[in-house]
Amino acid sequence: MTATNEVPVSAAGNPIGFGSMKRVEDQRFVRGQGNYVDDVNLPGMLHSAILRSPFAHARINAIDTSAAEALPGVVAVITGKTLEGIPRPSLLGDNFAWMPTLSYDTQAVLATDKVRFQGQEVAYVIATDRYIAKDALELIDVDYEPLEPVMDAKRAMDPDAPVIRDDKGQTDNSITDVHGHKTWEAGNAIGTSEAIEKARQDPDCVVVTQEIMYPRVHPSPMETCGSVAYMDKVTGQLTLYTTSQAPHAHRTVYAMVAGLPEHKIRVISPDIGGGFGNKVGVYPGYVLSIIGSIVTGKPVKWMEDRNENLVSTSFARDYHMTGTVAATKDGRILAVDVDVLADHGAFNGVAQPTNYPAGFFHIFTGSYDYPNAHCKVTPVYTNKAPGGVAYACSFRITEAVYLIERLVDCLAQELEMDPAELRLKNLIKPDQFPYTTPTGWVYDSGQYEKTMRVALDMVGYDDLRREQAEKRAKGEYMGIGISFFTEGVGAGPRKDMDILGLGMADGIELRVHPTGKGVLRLSVQSQGQGHETTYAQIVAHELGIPPEDIEVVHGDTDQTPFGLGTYGSRSTPVSGAAAAVVSRKVKEKARIIAATALECSPDDLEWELGRWHVKGDPERGKTIQEIALLAHGSLELPEGVEGHLEAMTVYNPPNLTYPYGCYICVVDVDPGTGQVKIRDFVAVDDCGTRINPMIVEGQVHGGLADGVGMALMELIAFDEDGNCLGGSFMDYLLPTAMECPEFRTGETVTPSPHHPIGAKGVGESATVGSPAAVVNAVVDAISPFGVRHADMPLTPANVWRAIQGRPVRVDMAVE
Amino acid sequence: MQISITINGETVTRDVEPRRLLVHFIREDAGLRGTHWGCDTSNCGACTVWLDGKPVKSCTVLAAQADGHEVKTVEGLETADGLDPIQQGFIECHGLQCGFCTPGMMMTGRALIDENPNPSDQEIREAISGQICRCTGYNNIVKAIRWAAEAEASSEVNA
Numbered sequence: 010m011t012a013t014n015e016v017p018v019s020a021a022g023n024p025i026g027f028g029s030m031k032r033v034e035d036q037r038f039v040r041g042q043g044n045y046v047d048d049v050n051l052p053g054m055l056h057s058a059i060l061r062s063p064f065a066h067a068r069i070n071a072i073d074t075s076a077a078e079a080l081p082g083v084v085a086v087i088t089g090k091t092l093e094g095i096p097r098p099s100l101l102g103d104n105f106a107w108m109p110t111l112s113y114d115t116q117a118v119l120a121t122d123k124v125r126f127q128g129q130e131v132a133y134v135i136a137t138d139r140y141i142a143k144d145a146l147e148l149i150d151v152d153y154e155p156l157e158p159v160m161d162a163k164r165a166m167d168p169d170a171p172v173i174r175d176d177k178g179q180t181d182n183s184i185t186d187v188h189g190h191k192t193w194e195a196g197n198a199i200g201t202s203e204a205i206e207k208a209r210q211d212p213d214c215v216v217v218t219q220e221i222m223y224p225r226v227h228p229s230p231m232e233t234c235g236s237v238a239y240m241d242k243v244t245g246q247l248t249l250y251t252t253s254q255a256p257h258a259h260r261t262v263y264a265m266v267a268g269l270p271e272h273k274i275r276v277i278s279p280d281i282g283g284g285f286g287n288k289v290g291v292y293p294g295y296v297l298s299i300i301g302s303i304v305t306g307k308p309v310k311w312m313e314d315r316n317e318n319l320v321s322t323s324f325a326r327d328y329h330m331t332g333t334v335a336a337t338k339d340g341r342i343l344a345v346d347v348d349v350l351a352d353h354g355a356f357n358g359v360a361q362p363t364n365y366p367a368g369f370f371h372i373f374t375g376s377y378d379y380p381n382a383h384c385k386v387t388p389v390y391t392n393k394a395p396g397g398v399a400y401a402c403s404f405r406i407t408e409a410v411y412l413i414e415r416l417v418d419c420l421a422q423e424l425e426m427d428p429a430e431l432r433l434k435n436l437i438k439p440d441q442f443p444y445t446t447p448t449g450w451v452y453d454s455g456q457y458e459k460t461m462r463v464a465l466d467m468v469g470y471d472d473l474r475r476e477q478a479e480k481r482a483k484g485e486y487m488g489i490g491i492s493f494f495t496e497g498v499g500a501g502p503r504k505d506m507d508i509l510g511l512g513m514a515d516g517i518e519l520r521v522h523p524t525g526k527g528v529l530r531l532s533v534q535s536q537g538q539g540h541e542t543t544y545a546q547i548v549a550h551e552l553g554i555p556p557e558d559i560e561v562v563h564g565d566t567d568q569t570p571f572g573l574g575t576y577g578s579r580s581t582p583v584s585g586a587a588a589a590v591v592s593r594k595v596k597e598k599a600r601i602i603a604a605t606a607l608e609c610s611p612d613d614l615e616w617e618l619g620r621w622h623v624k625g626d627p628e629r630g631k632t633i634q635e636i637a638l639l640a641h642g643s644l645e646l647p648e649g650v651e652g653h654l655e656a657m658t659v660y661n662p663p664n665l666t667y668p669y670g671c672y673i674c675v676v677d678v679d680p681g682t683g684q685v686k687i688r689d690f691v692a693v694d695d696c697g698t699r700i701n702p703m704i705v706e707g708q709v710h711g712g713l714a715d716g717v718g719m720a721l722m723e724l725i726a727f728d729e730d731g732n733c734l735g736g737s738f739m740d741y742l743l744p745t746a747m748e749c750p751e752f753r754t755g756e757t758v759t760p761s762p763h764h765p766i767g768a769k770g771v772g773e774s775a776t777v778g779s780p781a782a783v784v785n786a787v788v789d790a791i792s793p794f795g796v797r798h799a800d801m802p803l804t805p806a807n808v809w810r811a812i813q814g815r816p817v818r819v820d821m822a823v824e
Numbered sequence: 825m826q827i828s829i830t831i832n833g834e835t836v837t838r839d840v841e842p843r844r845l846l847v848h849f850i851r852e853d854a855g856l857r858g859t860h861w862g863c864d865t866s867n868c869g870a871c872t873v874w875l876d877g878k879p880v881k882s883c884t885v886l887a888a889q890a891d892g893h894e895v896k897t898v899e900g901l902e903t904a905d906g907l908d909p910i911q912q913g914f915i916e917c918h919g920l921q922c923g924f925c926t927p928g929m930m931m932t933g934r935a936l937i938d939e940n941p942n943p944s945d946q947e948i949r950e951a952i953s954g955q956i957c958r959c960t961g962y963n964n965i966v967k968a969i970r971w972a973a974e975a976e977a978s979s980e981v982n983a
Contacts (some may be wrong), residue, residue, distance in 0.1 A: 029917055038923030039911040041858015041898035045924065048857040107853070139848075140841065231862045231870055231924040231958055242870040282924030283858070283958050537922030537959050707918045710961030738867035746949040746962040 017618065019555030026550035033541045033557075043280040046235045049250045051308035054237065055084055057144035057301055059294060060132040060149050061317065062124035063390040065158035065731020066171065069120055069131070076148040077134060079580075082141035086149070086303055087133040087297070089121035095300075106294055108266045111289075111508055112366070113187040114357035115177070116395060118293045118300075124153070125173055125355035126394050128320030129164045130293040135301045135309055149225065158392040158731035161821065162329055162352040165389040173355055173390045184357050184388040186366040195371035196383035196448040204344035204381040208335035214343070218333040219419045222800045223408045224820040225327040225352070225393070225725040226317055227741060228400040230536070232282025234322055235312035238298040242306055245273050251295055253278045254288045254534055255574025258511055260566045262291050265509075267299060278564040284536035285715075285776075286399030289360040289576045290323045297464050319741055320733045323360070323396030324725055327352035327820075328370075328408045340434045342428050344381035347373055347412060351388040358395035360576070361404050362506035362513065368398055368405030369497055369716035371448040375413035376457055376495045376669060377435040382447035392731050401628050401712060401776035403496045404577050410494040418490075418788065419797055427474070429465060430786070433458060441760075450497055453665045453761050453769075455695065460757045461493060464671035464693040467755050473675060481793060486678045487688070488790025494672070497665035498770035499582020500573075508573060514661035516570030517587035519548065519595055521654040523641040525634025526556060529591075531563040532572020533584040538708070538772060540580065543700045544588050547766065550700075551592030552599075552633050553619020561684035567810060570657060578668075578770030582761075583701070587660035589765035594656035596633075601650055602640050603631040666761040666769035670694040672713075674782040678790040683809030685787055688750075692779070693755035696771035697764065697773035706754050709775045713752045716779025718744040720787075724802050726821040782814055827891035831856065832900030840887050847871045848879075849887035850897060856870035858898040860946045862956075869955030871927035879935045881954075901934065909979075910934045911973040919968030921959035926958045928955055933969040942973060 016026040023030045037043055040087040074086040109113045120131050122377040136142040157171045158239055164170055165182040171510050173182055183191045203403055208214035224346050236251040236276040247269055253259045256276040264271035281288060295589035313322070335343045351367065353359060361368045367386040374382045384682055417435075421428040427647040436457040437444050447624045466472075473489050503512030521527040529544055540563055545556035564567050572584065594615065603621040607629060614621045614630075622630025631639070641656040675689040701707045722742040725735040735741035760767025780801065787803050791812050799811035800819045810816050828837040829849065850859050850873065861883055862870035871882040874896040882895075888983045901908040910930045913919065919963040929952060936943055936951040943951070948969045949962070958967060 032918070034923065035915045035920060038920055038926050039898075039907065039914050039930065040902060041856070041927045043923045045859075045860070047851075047855075047861070071899075140843070143841070196843070230861070230959065231956065232867060281922065282862075283922040285958065315865065315868075537920075539921070703918050707921060707960060707964055710963040711921065711959045712961070714961035715958075737865050738863045739865050743956050743958070745865075745953045745956060746966065747953045749962050751945070751966070752961055752963050 019557060021557045021558045024546065025553055025555055027546060027700050030542060030546060030556060030701055031537045034539060041152040043230055045280050045282050046237060046250050046252050047312050050693040051239055053235060053306040054310055055135050055137060055305060056139040056142050057133060057298060057309050057311045058146055059130050059297065059317065060127040060146045061321065062120065062127060062131050064153055064155050065127045065160065066156040067124050067153040068156060069123060071152040072132060072153055073150040075130065077145040078143050080141065080148060082137045083134060083145045084137065085135045085305065086145065087119065087300065088121040089117065091598055093121060094139055094489055099732055100503055102775045105300060110356055110358040111360040111750060112357045116356035116358055118296050120193065120275055122176055126392050127731050128317065128394060133297045135303065135305055137669065139683065152753040156631055158394060160727045160731055161731060162389050162391055163389050176302065179291050180202060182390040182496040184353055184390060191368045192385055192387045194383065194385045197381055197803045199348045200381045201344045201381040201383035205333060205335045205346060208343055213338050214335060215338060215423055216333060216335045217420050217423045217693065218331065219416060219798050221330045221332060221415050221798065222820065223326040223328045223330065223411055224801060226325050226400055226719050226723045227725050227735065228285035228287035228325060229741065229743060230283030230285055230287050233315060233318040233412065234288060234292055234294065236295045236298045238302040239308035239309045240299065242301040247273060247299065248277065249273045249299060250277045250279060252281055252288045253534060254284045254576050256566050257532055257571045258508060258562060258573055259291055261511060262509065263299065264614045266296060276566045276737060278534045281534065281536035285401045286576055287323055288536065289399065290396060291359055292322060309455055315738060316736045320736050321394050322360065323399040324354065324394055325400035325402055326408060327659055330412050334413050334416050334420050339423055340431050342377055342379040342435050343378065345374060345413065345416065347384040349384065349386040351386050352391050352393065352394040353388045353397050354391060356395035359397035360508065361398045362500055362508060364505060365404065366785045369403065370405040370409045372406055372450055372497055373409035373413050374446045374448055375410065376493050377438060378437045378441060393727065396430045401715060401773035402627065403773045404497050405542055406496040407777045410496065410777050411781045414492045414494065415784060415798065417824065418785045422792060422797055428491050429470060432491065433461060436461065451664055452495060453664060453763060454668065454759045456757060456759050457669065460669065460693050460695050461671045463755050463757060464673050464691055467672045467693065468689060486680055486790045488676045488678060488786040490674045490782045490784065490786025490789055491784060492672045492778050492781035495667055495669040497667050498578035498773065498778050499663050499666045500577055500579055503661050511573060513573045514659050515572030515583045515587055516657065516659045517584060517591045518570050518657040519591045519655060521595060523638050525554065525637040526558040528560045528562060529588065530569045531561060531584055532570055533562045533575040533580040536575065538580060539701065539704045541811060544701050547585060547588040548592050550766065551589055552596055554633055560661055577695065578772040580769050582666040582764060582770045583660055583662055585768055586662065587658055587763050589660045590660055591656050594658060595654060597794065598654060598656065599636040601647065602636050605646060606631055606639050606644055663763050666697065666764055668694065668696040668769040668771055668774050670774055670778055672778045672782040676786040676790055678787060680791065683805035685803055685808060687717060687750045690750050691753045691755065692775060693757065694771060694774055695759050696774060697758065697760045697769040698767040700768060706732060706772050708772050709754055710752050712773060712775025713779045714749050715743050715776040716783055717749055720780045720783035720801050720803060721748065722802050722804065724819065726820050726822055734822055825888060827888055829887065829890045829893060829895055831895045832897060842886065842888050844887045845883055846887045846890050847882040850882060850895065854887040856897050856899050860924055860927060867956065869928045870925050872931045874931060874935065878970065880952060881934050898930060899980040901930065908934065909975045913968040913972035913975065917964045917971050919960065919964045925957045927953060929957065929965055936969065937973045937976060941977060945970065
C-alpha cells in the first residue's frame with residue numbers, strides 16, 4: 010500500500026504525491042463544460058452523413074446520386090467512384106477509395122466493387138445541416154446484386170465458401186499477416202502434444218477438452234465516433250478534431266493515407282466520451298470528413314449515430330476456441346493446448362503490434378506454473394464489420410484469460426476438486442518471479458496466493474460453499490465463480506512492438522516555469538482516465554511541486570511530443586514511467602543549479618521532497634521553486650549547463666508490466682427461468698503502486714460492469730442473411746445500475762520491479778478478469794444439471810437451454 | 825415554425841422544423857452543449873434534461889413539444905452560491921470518469937432527491953436505471969447521489 014497518510018498535503022489540500030486526490034477534470038465536467046468532438050463548431054462548418062450498405066455481401070452495379078445532389082442544402086455527394094478519381098501521392102495505393110488498416114490490410118473508404126459487411130460505407134453526403142445530410146441519404150439509389158454472405162467463421166473455411174476479398178485476388182477467405190503467415194502459433198507444439206498424449210495413457214492423469222466461444226461484442230463508449238476536419242487551402246494546414254485514443258499515430262496514418270505532409274497535419278483529441286478501444290482505429294468516416302473539407306473548402310463535421318457505431322466500428326472478440334488441458338488426478342496442470350478460429354470480419358483492421366497477429370493471446374497460460382503450452386490461431390475473413398482488438402481487451406488477453414479460467418473450472422469439475430484449491434495448487438509462487446511462461450512472456454512480479462487468499466476471505470468462501478450445499482439440498486441453485494487473471498500491459502519495448510512500423514515508446518516533456526509552476530506534455534490521451542490529475546501527482550511525487558501547480562497537456566499533436574497513445578492499459582506503464590523519468594531529469598538539473606547557487610558540489614547535496622540541501626546542513630538548501638527562478642535568472646551556470654529548468658524523454662519500456670487479480674462472483678440462478686442474479690462480487694487487484702487509489706478503484710468498478718455485461722447480456726449476433734442483430738441499444742443490451750451489484754474491491758501491492766515508480770496498468774484488468782468469474786459462477790450454480798460449460802451471454806434463455814441440455818450457437822440466429 | 829423554450833430561466837426563440845429534436849434545439853440552437861446525445865433510442869439517457877421539473881430524454885422529445893415550457897439543463901444547476909450538492913457529490917465520490925453521461929445522471933439524481941430526500945441505494949439504482957454509464961460500474965454514481973442527499977439533509981438541519 011502506498012502510504013498516503015505520509016504524503017504531505019499542498020496548500021490546496023492535494024497530496025504532494027500519491028493518494029486519492031479529487032480530479033482536476035471534474036470541475037468542467039460537472040458544469041457541462043467538457044469539450045467533446047460534437048461540441049466543436051467552426052465558422053462555416055458543414056455537416057455530413059454516410060450511406061451504409063443494407064447487405065452483408067453484394068455487388069454494386071451502379072449508384073445514382075442525382076436526386077440527392079438536387080436536394081437544397083446538399084453541397085456534395087461523394088462515392089467510391091469519386092474517390093477512385095482522386096490521385097493519391099502515396100506508396101499505399103494510387104487513389105483514395107482504399108486505405109491501409111492498422112494490420113497492413115486494405116479497407117474500402119467507400120465501396121467501389123462490392124460491399125462486404127452490413128453497414129459498410131457506400132456514399133458520403135455533405136450538407137449545410139445534419140438533418141438535410143440524412144435526408145439526402147434516402148435519395149441515393151444504389152443498384153445492389155446480393156451475394157451469399159459468409160456469417161460464420163467455420164463456413165468461411167469451406168472450400169466452396171464465397172470469396173470475400175476478391176479485390177486482393179484471393180481465392181479463399183484466409184488472412185495472411187505481414188510476415189506471410191496464415192496461422193499464428195506460440196509455445197511448444199511437440200512437447201505439448203506429447204505431454205497431452207502421455208496423460209491420456211496415464212491412469213493417474215486426466216485430459217479435458219472444451220470448446221469455448223468468446224462471442225462478438227462491442228465497446229460502445231457513450232460518445233460515438235466523429236470528427237471535424239478543416240483543410241485550410243491557403244496554408245495547406247489540416248486540422249482534425251477527432252475521437253482518437255492515439256492522436257499521434259493517427260496523424261502519421263493520415264499522412265500516409267492522404268499523402269499530406271505530416272507537419273501540416275494537426276490532430277486534436279478533445280475530451281473523449283469513453284474509448285475502450287473503440288477509438289483506436291482509423292475509420293472511413295474520419296477520412297471522409299477530411300476529403301469533404303478538401304472538396305468543399307469548408308470545415309466538415311461527421312458524427313456517427315449509435316447504429317453506425319454498433320454496426321461498423323471496431324468490434325471485439327469473435328474467438329472460437331478449443332482448449333485442452335492435461336493434469337494429474339491430484340490437480341497438477343501438465344499442459345494446455347489451444348486452437349482458435351478467429352473471425353476478423355471483412356477487412357483485417359485489428360489494431361495491435363505488428364509481430365503479434367493474435368495480440369497477446371499467447372498469455373493464455375494464465376497465472377499457473379506448468380511446463381508445456383501451445384496455441385494456434387487461424388484468422389479468417391467473414392462478411393462482418395472489421396476490427397477485433399477493442400473493448401478493454403489488452404490485445405486479446407481478455408480472450409486468453411477467459412479461456413484458461415473456464416478451462417481450469419472444467420478441469421476442477423472433472424476432478425471433483427474445489428476450483429479454489431485447484432488454483433492454489435498451480436499458482437506461480439512468489440520466488441519464481443521473474444517467471445518465464447511456456448509461451449515466452451516474462452512476468453515481472455506477483456504474490457498470487459496472498460492475493461487469492463485476500464479475495465477468498467473477503468467473500469467468505471468457505472461459508473458460501475456450505476450455504477451452497479445446503480441450498481442444493483433444497484433445490485436452490487447458487488454458484489460461486491473464481492477468476493484469477495494475469496495480464497501483460499504497457500506495450501513496447503519498441504524493438505518488439507510497433508503499430509504500422511511505429512515503435513511503441515512514448516515521449517514526454519516537462520517545463521518548470523520561473524515561478525516554479527510547470528507544464529507536462531504527454532503523448533497519451535485520456536478518455537476518462539483522469540490523466541490531468543494523476544500525471545500531475547507523479548511530478549509532485551518526484552519533484553515536490555504541488556499537483557495543482559502542474560498543467561497536464563495532452564491530446565493535441567501540435568502541443569505534445571510523439572507517442573503511440575492510450576490503449577492496452579499502456580498509459581501508466583509507459584507514459585507514467587516517462588513522467589517519473591522526465592521529472593528525475595529535471596531534478597538532476599535542479600541539483601546542479603542548486604549546487605552552483607550554494608557554491609558547493611552537486612555531490613554534497615541531498616534531496617528531500619521539493620528541495621535540495623547540503624548534506625549534514627539541512628538549513629542550507631534551495632527549494633525547487635527557488636531553483637526554477639535561479640534557472641531562469643542571471644546565475645552563472647557551469648560550463649555545459651544551459652539555463653531554464655526543463656527536460657524531455659522518450660520512454661521505451663524494458664518489458665510489459667503484469668497486473669493481476671482474483672475476482673469472485675456469487676450468483677443465484679432460477680432454474681425455471683434461467684434468470685441470473687449477481688448477489689456479490691469481490692475484486693482484489695494488484696496493479697503495483699497506486700498513484701491515485703480512488704481513480705484505480707473507479708476503473709476497476711467500470712471494468713467489472715463490462716464483465717457483467719458481456720457475461721450476461723452483450724452480444725453482436727447476425728442472422729443467416731447477414732443482418733446485424735445488435736444494431737441499437739434496444740438490442741445490444743448494456744448493464745444498468747439494476748444489473749450491477751455493489752462491487753467490493755480489495756488490493757495487494759506488488760510493485761513492478763522495472764517501472765520507475767513500481768506501477769502497473771489497471772485500466773483493463775477488470776474487463777479482462779471479470780467475465781470468467783461470472784460465467785464460472787453461473788456454471789457452478791447449474792452444474793447439478795450436468796452442465797460443464799455454456800457460452801456467453803448467459804441470458805435467461807441461454808441458461809435455460811443449458812439446463813435443458815440443449816445449448817445453441819449463441820452468435821447465430823438459428824436454432 | 826417558431827417556438828420559444830425557456831431554458832435555465834432564459835427564453836430562446838427560434839424558427840425550427842417540426843421534426844427538430846429537443847436535444848438538438850438545446851445543443852445547437854441554444855448553444856448549451858453540456859447536454860449530450862448518445863443513442864437515438866432513449867436507452868442511454870445522456871440527453872436527460874428537465875421538462876417542467878421532470879427528467880425527460882431530450883432525444884425523444886420534439887422541440888415543438890417543449891414550446892412554451894420550461895427546460896433545465898446541467899448548465900442550470902450551479903447557482904451564485906456555488907455548485908449544486910449533486911455536482912459536488914459527483915466530484916467528492918468520483919462519480920464520473922469520461923464525463924459524457926454525467927450531466928444526465930446529475931439531472932436524474934437531482935430530481936430524485938427533490939422527490940425523495942433520503943433515497944435508499946436501491947431507489948437510487950432504480951432512478952438511474954434508464955441511463956447508461958460505461959466507465960464507473962455505477963458504484964460511485966450511487967454514492968455521489970447519496971452524498972448529495974446527505975449533504976443537503978445535514979445543511980437543512982444546520983440551517
